[in-house]
Amino acid sequence: MRQDGRSGCPINRAVEALGDHWTLLVLRDIVFGGRRHFRELLAGSEEGIASNILADRLRRLVEDGMLTRDDAGRGRRATYSLTESSIALIPVFVALGSWGLRHRETTEELAVRAELLEAGGPEMWADFTAELREQHLAVPRPHPERPPVRERLAAARETAAARPAENTA
Helix, strand or coil, rough: CCCCCCCCCCCHHHHHCCCHHHHHHHHHHHHHHHHCCHHHHHHHHHCCCCCHHHHHHHHHHHHCCEEECCCCCCCCCCEECCCCHCCCCCHHHHEEEHHHHHHHHCCHHHHHHHHHHHHEEEEECCCCCCCCHHHHHCCCCCCCCCHHHHHHHHHHHHHHHHHHHHHHC
């Protein structure tokens, strides 16, 4: 993790780590989209991130200890994994999504995830955090019998995306 910074203020240090919008969007795509490889992140970007920007943000996130990079060897894809500090951002993502729902124009398909997480509350966030720990850190989930949050979020988005097609048919 990098130690340089303008000051030791916790807010400053957080802004320095997460302050540009691409960094949060790359983390969002790993957290919510399950994308763990460069090409998946590039192709799946809703906002159309450029390859040089993506490469830079992934490098920075690894340097900052927010991601690990498993280099599978020559000619094979590197896999990026969240660290505990990135997984701990789930409540921050929920707060940002809730703020965006109330104060910015959104689309139903892309807003549904924020709505579901907000409604699900801390129990859902804890389940999601546990899922991410299992996937990225190999820590077993305490409640594997509960339906996976990522699947519920994906299903809600698919349902929202299908609505306009149903209304026009």
